[in-house]
Amino acid sequence: MPLTTPFPHSLDWSGIQAELRITVATSSGPGGQNVNKTNTKVFAHWNPRDSAHLGIQQLHRVLASARVRARMNDTGEIVLSSQVSRSQVGNKKEVFAKLRELLEDALRPRKKRIRTKPTRASRQRRLESKRKNSNSKKARNWREEGW
Secondary structure (H helix, E strand, O other), rough: OOOOOOOOOOOHHHHHHHOOEEEEEEOOOOOOOHHOOOEEEEEEEEEEHHHHOHHHHHHHHHHOOHHHHOOOOOOEEEEEEOOOOHHHHHHHHHHHHHHHHHHHHHHOOOOOOOOOOHHHHHHHHHHHHHHHHHHHHHHOOOOOOOO
């Protein structure tokens, strides 16, 4: 899903695109017999630590993102793939769109949670629950006097 909101952290997308290492393989997607003889599946490898187009703070935000870490391999590269198109060019465009969405999501500022006080009703429910729990535990103690 493309993002339509203005992006506060301007990145040099053409520079990032130039840093991508692209590999291709045979696809299992649509294309009939053509799929068996052409390399249309595209893999994009990009290492954010080696990028000259990310600032220090941007790099920390990207590396802290769970979605980005899920796409990283052992060497710290983000690896994305696409095989939705019948052409290699279409899959390259799709992979770059995936990378752009991933980075935009990682760099988007998160809203701070505004803490609120518990409502009176929720406090009463909590205390009532504690009373019931306490009473049920007291009822287990059935010792008679004199023992």
